[in-house]
Amino acid sequence: MARLTALQLYKYLPAKNCGRCDEATCMAFAIRLLEREKKAVDCPELTDNGLERLEDAITPSVRDVEFGAGENKITVGGEEVICRHELRFFGSTPFFIDVSDLMDEKEIIKRTKFAQEFEVERIGQILKLQGVSIRCASGDSKKFSETVSKVAKDFSGALILCSFDPSILRAGVEIVKERKPLLYAANKENYTEVLEIAQEYGTPLVVYSDKIDELGSIAKEMSSRNFKDIILDPGAELRGSGLAKTLNKFTMLRKxxxxxxxxxxxxLMCSTVSLWMGFKGSSEGERMSLAYTESTAASMLLDRFASLLVLHSIDVWAILPLVTLRQNIYTDPKIEPSVEAKLYEIGTPDESSPVIITTNFALTYFNVSGDLDNAKVSCYLLVIDTEGLAVTVSVAAEKMNASTINAALKESDVENKVKHHKLIIPGAAARLKDEFEDETGWEIIVGPNDSSQLSNFLIKENL
Ligand code: SF4
Incomplete structure (x- = not known):
């Protein structure tokens, strides 16, 4: 489905240029709509009919679905393209940790705590898990409800409630209704009852079927009943050739x-829990092997359009590649990740500390500052605005040049913080040494190419 242009969207607007949407003109509003910085309802001049037409026009190919409440609200989907470079991806895949009502209390607490506390910092962002998926494996409504209460007490994130029995789902959602959980799942046998629960409690639901035509017909039936907060689970075989079939199915659905x-x-959602069925927990080797298979399969599904993933393993080594890959997939490819260009203090620098220059490309900054931190070097790190480009590229593109360095030196006032005038530049900028010296009046020292060598370099050069 071709993406509408701002001009095409403009035709859906009242063309009054009244400014009531806080935009000067309807065309400006159309551009903000395209960028998803405004919603159709932000134009109060639209009639009910006009609003419906506009909302229909801007609904992405993969509808966005919200659940959870307050600061733990999650939006999944919202995609318009197959490949990220065609536009960008929007609904960063949330990860849920599997909890079953047959697990003992200690295990439930351990898993809930892991989901709550897991976090890792990478290129300036805190990467976390988003929720807990509570599965009724006992078939006992009371046991399931007790597990939902236990998890809800210790975990503040989003929840998925899983059972194919509508009465069990109803008992669970009643306990956490204010947290707007996701209901899993409606299938061809139960969808009328599950839909009733979702409509009554205002929650979204998952439709499950391993047959694509059945998935589509249940979703179509729900849509005809004016319910569109749907996530699809096409089922997942994750072992051997089953994984290839699963990836093909996900790709076909997105296309x-x-x-x-x-x-x-x-x-689209995928649960990797089926991999663990039959595992009795007695063999550590088997557990590690399953966690490895799960992490690998989940990485592929993350890459092949899974909008939501439920994971069983709580090994940090198995989760880490997933949060890292997710961060990479869901960054906007048009915007280089960057940090603020300014003077950073590493450790406790004083007037004799070295002054080192780098670029504001986030990966470069975090590598250089991390290496200096780890080596316990106290220094001033002057970060130049190279529009998010790394050193080699910024030198080639002349984003790191004599005048940008001179301006950064002046703006940072670093010359009044140190008693020397020595500036260490990256090895990749060596050819600009004389130019920098002429423009800045500072003595330019060419540092190593690799920031991990900086500490030894400073010792060797007595800096
Ligand atoms: S409120 Fe509506 S009609 Fe007025 S400028 Fe904005 S988009 Fe145009």
């Missing part, structure tokens, strides 16, 4: 959605 097949235009 259909982007081509405009409305009944398949919903986010």
């Amino acid at each position: 259909s959605a982007v081509k405009g097949v409305k009944e398949l235009g919903y986010p």
